[in-house]
Amino acid sequence: MKYFNDNLDKTDITAQHLDTIKKVKQQMTAEETLYDLAELFKVFGDSTRIKILSALFYSEMCVGDIAITLGMTQSAISHQLRVLKQAKLVRYRREGKIVYYALDDDHVKQIFHQGLDHINEGRD
Amino acid sequence: MKYFNDNLDKTDITAQHLDTIKKVKQQMTAEETLYDLAELFKVFGDSTRIKILSALFYSEMCVGDIAITLGMTQSAISHQLRVLKQAKLVRYRREGKIVYYALDDDHVKQIFHQGLDHINEGRD
DNA sequence: ACAACATATGAACATATGAACATAAGTTAA
DNA sequence: TTAACTTATGTTCATATGTTCATATGTTGT
Numbered sequence: 001m002k003y004f005n006d007n008l009d010k011t012d013i014t015a016q017h018l019d020t021i022k023k024v025k026q027q028m029t030a031e032e033t034l035y036d037l038a039e040l041f042k043v044f045g046d047s048t049r050i051k052i053l054s055a056l057f058y059s060e061m062c063v064g065d066i067a068i069t070l071g072m073t074q075s076a077i078s079h080q081l082r083v084l085k086q087a088k089l090v091r092y093r094r095e096g097k098i099v100y101y102a103l104d105d106d107h108v109k110q111i112f113h114q115g116l117d118h119i120n121e122g123r124d
Numbered sequence: 125m126k127y128f129n130d131n132l133d134k135t136d137i138t139a140q141h142l143d144t145i146k147k148v149k150q151q152m153t154a155e156e157t158l159y160d161l162a163e164l165f166k167v168f169g170d171s172t173r174i175k176i177l178s179a180l181f182y183s184e185m186c187v188g189d190i191a192i193t194l195g196m197t198q199s200a201i202s203h204q205l206r207v208l209k210q211a212k213l214v215r216y217r218r219e220g221k222i223v224y225y226a227l228d229d230d231h232v233k234q235i236f237h238q239g240l241d242h243i244n245e246g247r248d
Numbered sequence: 249a250c251a252a253c254a255t256a257t258g259a260a261c262a263t264a265t266g267a268a269c270a271t272a273a274g275t276t277a278a
Numbered sequence: 279t280t281a282a283c284t285t286a287t288g289t290t291c292a293t294a295t296g297t298t299c300a301t302a303t304g305t306t307g308t
Contacts, residue, residue: 001188001284020183021193027182028193029240034178037239038171045166046296050158058151059144063255064125069145069152076297078256088242097254097305107242114238115161116153118212118231125254170266187285200267202286221275221284 043087044111048072049080052101053108056090060102167211168235172196173204176225177232180214184226 001017029037043049051070055061061069067077081101084090091104103109126138153161167173175194179185185193191201205225208214215228227233 001186001192017186017189020185021189024179024182024185024193028175029178031175033240033243034174035171036243037236038169038174040169040239040243041165041174042169042295045162045164045169047159047162048296050162050165051152051155054153054158055148058148061144061148062125062141065141065145068125069148073298074255075257075299079296082256094305099255105242105245107238107245111235111238111242112161114231114235115164116157118229118235119157119160119164121229121231126252172266197268198285199269199287202284203266206286218275218285221282223285 040087043083043089044115046080048076049084050112052077052080052084053089053103053112056101056103057109057112060100062098062100066101164211167207167213168239170204172200173208176201176204176208177213177227177236180225180227181233181236184224186222186224190225 028034044053048070052066055066055069063077063081064074066081067074070077081090081092084101085092088104089108090101092099092101094100125141152158168177172194176190179190179193187202187205188198190205191198194201205214205216208225209216212228213232214225216223216225218224
């Protein structure tokens with residue numbers, strides 16, 4: 001791509017490109033925020049974690065029950081719950097030796113459903 | 125976790141666990157859908173792709189301009205645009221040798237903003 | 249304190265992923 | 279057709295990620 005040339009016919013196009021780049025740069029969300037956003041979506045971007053969240057839509061659950069429900073090991077679930085916890089997508093409460101996990105806020109459901117809408121639109 | 129035992133005092137708890145597992149399994153979104161959903165969010169879960177989407181919020185752009193805007197190679201951008209294209213998050217139109225990319229539908233913006241809301245809530 | 253149970257964590261391994269480089273493919277103008 | 283330009287793609291490499299296994303931590307009841 002040529003942004004500096006001596007061809008007069010292309011000067012306008014070049015200027016337009018430079019202008020677009022400049023304006024978009026100014027308007028774009030801060031890089032740090034975008035980085036955090038990508039980190040958040042990365043958490044949603046794993047089928048095990050999505051399944052855990054999906055399960056917690058209907059009931060708070062303990063680690064062992066989630067493992068049984070998804071047919072996975074307790075360890076794998078625990079590791080992923082830690083990721084979900086760090087992203088503040090789930091919260092937990094302890095009752096004796098059992099730890100119950102639940103969805104942390106409504107954004108989880110909303111993000112989840114927007115995603116479903118996108119998928120379903122593609123299935124028209 | 126013990127689901128079958130002869131301790132009468134714990135029978136109710138056990139039954140409750142089994143009941144929860146059964147009900148959640150019945151209500152949960154189909155596994156295949158959850159898999160697709162994870163794939164979708166995986167696309168959002170990369171800072172380069174998020175930056176591209178963020179840039180396209182403000183203007184359709186050609187590949188080279190996106191590369192300059194983000195300070196990355198044309199190749200890297202093109203590869204990621206292919207991923208975004210496959211996920212139907214962006215569409216493109218060709219004008220001569222230049223290919224302009226744009227956001228494909230409103231779900232992108234909505235998912236993006238729900239994500240921002242979640243992040244900002246954590247910053248209270 | 250000890251045994252039994254539920255959950256968390258560390259290490260190792262296999263797989264997945266993103267970026268860069270080189271180059272191919274497609275488009276336009278001369 | 280050739281040259282110049284824009285975009286797409288194949289390959290390689292370094293790194294990130296998820297699962298398993300073994301074990302640690304924490305809790306309850308005896």
